[in-house]
Amino acid sequence: MKSRLFSALALFIGALSLLSCVDSDQTQEVIIQRDKEAIEKFLKENPISSVKEYSEPIEGFYMFWEVSAKPERNSILRGDTVTVNYTGKTLSKKIFDTSIEQIAKDNGIFNAGRKYQPLRYAVGYGYTISGFEFAISMMHAGEKATVIFPSRLGYGTQASGGIPANSPLIFELDLVQIKKGPNLNP
DSSP: HHHHHHHHHHHHHHHHHHHHHHHHHHHHHHHHHHHHHHHHHHHHHOOOOOEEEEEEEETTEEEEEEEEEOOOOOOOEEEEEEEEEEEEEETTOOEESSOHHHHHHHHHHHOTTOOOOOOETTTSSSSSSSHHHHHHHOOOTTOEEEEEOGGTTTTTTSBBBBOOTTEEEEEEEEEEEEEETTTTOO
């Protein structure tokens, strides 16, 4: 009986030590690589026409401007308030959120209790997911762009609403206005 208990305990400790050898960074590397491959496949199958592009293929971040405005001298800084219309999608093109009422109705995600209007928020305070915020920081008022980024710049390993865990995301952005933050920017 003691030998069975000892064997079971040894087996449990062995399994536990094997599980502890799994490196969480390696798991993240696998997720990042899978996201990048999915994004590259999406872009190959769904080319996006643009007047201006920005990409960081190593990070899996791609941005395509549909409308590009004449750059302003000042860029968006922390504390500036932006007003933006947006539509968020997964790589399967399933729309999960939008600030535009008609798009919500057309895609079966309309919520009668929600006020559909451009999102207005102060940049740099974590109000939005990092991929969304980074894309906005690269835009000027009047610009429209499509941005695609890996799950780690979105909701990561957490599922959110209609978004599965580890989902690369697509956002169509229309930066309506930038209002410089008080006491923070000239």
